[in-house]
């Protein structure tokens with residue numbers, strides 16, 4: 041069992057030794073990120089699975105999850121051995137993580153057309169993950185455009201997710217963090233993993249961005265209940 045700071049130190053050391061992609065941004069809190077990085081970190085989703093992407097162990101079973109920064113991307117693993125396994129072959133690890141993330145987010149992807157125009161997505165668009173977020177591009181040119189300015193692409197995608205999911209959102213009046221009933225001026229809609237979450241305040245936004253999986257599960261449950269309710273009413 042490792043405490044969090046020790047686990048992080050191990051993750052940083054492993055990253056520095058084994059993976060050049062991860063070594064550039066260690067998780068240590070005493071090296072403040074550059075402004076651009078901090079801004080990017082606001083756009084990129086934190087890692088949101090409730091389980092280790094390599095061995096499927098639920099987080100918490102073997103102590104705190106270990107966070108690893110791989111470029112702009114946060115990943116979490118269950119144990120030092122899974123961190124080591126990832127760094128042993130990051131390309132293979134990312135292929136596996138991306139495949140699971142793409143399948144997970146595809147049902148929530150809000151657009152049937154390009155992010156930039158009304159042109160339809162083909163039957164098999166180019167699907168890729170940036171900052172733990174699924175994008176679907178019409179073609180290679182569009183993929184490059186997204187990657188050239190991912191912050192802009194995330195803002196566009198967030199807007200599309202909120203437009204699509206707001207009408208059927210399952211917790212329209214309740215903040216999943218505080219449980220408060222929301223007044224009409226107290227609503228902040230954010231997006232994590234192509235799912236909308238409505239929150240009461242900036243503090244709750246920070247809480248959800250730091251630990252998304254807990255709140256995604258609550259929202260998903262509420263969305264399902266709301267869908268069933270609508271279904272019954274339609275009969």
Ligand SMILES: [Zn+2]
Pocket residue numbers: 092093094095096097117118119122
């Ligand atoms: Zn694991």
Ligand SMILES: [Zn+2]
Pocket residue numbers: 215217218239240241242243244245
């Ligand atoms: Zn709040």
